Amino acid sequence: xxxxxxxxxxxxxxxxxxxxxxxxxxxxxxxxxxxxxxxxxxxxxxxxxxxxxxxxxxxxxxxxxxxxxxxxxxxxxxxxxxxxxxxxxxxxxxxxxxxxxxxxxxxxxxxxxxxxxxxxxxxxxxxxxxxxxxxxxxxxxxxxxxxxxxxxxxxxxx
Amino acid sequence: xxxxxxxxxxxxxxxxxxxxxxxxxxxxxxxxxxxxxxxxxxxxxxxxxxxxxxxxxxxxxxxxxxxxxxxxxxxxxxxxxxxxxxxxxxxxxxxxxxxxxxxxxxxxxxxxxxxxxxxxxxxxxxxxxxxxxxxxxxxxxxxxxxxxxxxxxxxxxxxxxxxxxxxxxxxxxxxxxxxx
Numbered sequence: 001x002x003x004x005x006x007x008x009x010x011x012x013x014x015x016x017x018x019x020x021x022x023x024x025x026x027x028x029x030x031x032x033x034x035x036x037x038x039x040x041x042x043x044x045x046x047x048x049x050x051x052x053x054x055x056x057x058x059x060x061x062x063x064x065x066x067x068x069x070x071x072x073x074x075x076x077x078x079x080x081x082x083x084x085x086x087x088x089x090x091x092x093x094x095x096x097x098x099x100x101x102x103x104x105x106x107x108x109x110x111x112x113x114x115x116x117x118x119x120x121x122x123x124x125x126x127x128x129x130x131x132x133x134x135x136x137x138x139x140x141x142x143x144x145x146x147x148x149x150x151x152x153x154x155x156x157x158x
Numbered sequence: 159x160x161x162x163x164x165x166x167x168x169x170x171x172x173x174x175x176x177x178x179x180x181x182x183x184x185x186x187x188x189x190x191x192x193x194x195x196x197x198x199x200x201x202x203x204x205x206x207x208x209x210x211x212x213x214x215x216x217x218x219x220x221x222x223x224x225x226x227x228x229x230x231x232x233x234x235x236x237x238x239x240x241x242x243x244x245x246x247x248x249x250x251x252x253x254x255x256x257x258x259x260x261x262x263x264x265x266x267x268x269x270x271x272x273x274x275x276x277x278x279x280x281x282x283x284x285x286x287x288x289x290x291x292x293x294x295x296x297x298x299x300x301x302x303x304x305x306x307x308x309x310x311x312x313x314x315x316x317x318x319x320x321x322x323x324x325x326x327x328x329x330x331x332x333x334x335x336x337x338x
Contacts (some may be wrong), residue, residue: 002216002220002244002248003243003244005216005244006245007180009183009209009212009213009216010209010288013182014184016205016208017184039180040273042179042186043176043180043183046179047176047179048176048217076176078293
């Protein structure tokens, strides 16, 4: 849809910008991923405030996760998370079989090494959203065959 | 979990907020990376240009607008189709120069600056400069060289946001030699 396009174009350009001046190398790459993740964090915080300002309090952690998988994902990516798994001990895995920000990159394994760049912002987005809902977490993502990917959320006890 | 809100308007609004917030995060990052506002302005313009050269293809694919016959038509398409499609607003086209090569886009409200205030130490920052680059890049891909700049900005205290666009020249397509 046309109203998704501005964000996608901007997101791609932000990634190009963050990476352009950097030399390649493990530490540089790590720093860039962290920069992208931090940007996503701030955006996630702001977005979740707007999205939930009129909602009732969430019952529990699982309720929050379901909200992220359904409402939050739908608002940001126009679809829901396809699969949510948890070990009921603070680890949640969110699976998106057709992640919007990867579908333009490739279908399959081509450019796999670049996928993390396209996931960092979203990891931050989720971490920021959870943070403003009172949940401290670490969010990572993993991809094996694009455009499917998994986001892993580890709840941190405060 | 049933929140019976109006989904379609909600999600449209959310998308523009996602874009607005992301843009804000970008400008914040640029201000950290560069010492002065001029550099940030230049960087925003460059990034906008990169987006523009790709956006034009997306635009042409989604709309079925053919080639514009003149600059007036171009202005109309930019204001009524492109801005509406991507940012959900329709600026008005005014202040045509007598020669018909320069006009203004007046934006009553600019979605990029929702929630934004410029701090005092960034008074020369052209916050929405990305838009200038986007317009410049997009039009270059359809053989028009234009100059785009902000003439008024609500962030800097003006009543409206005004983008001034000037037609410089038509870009001739360069055929490779020997391709007659």
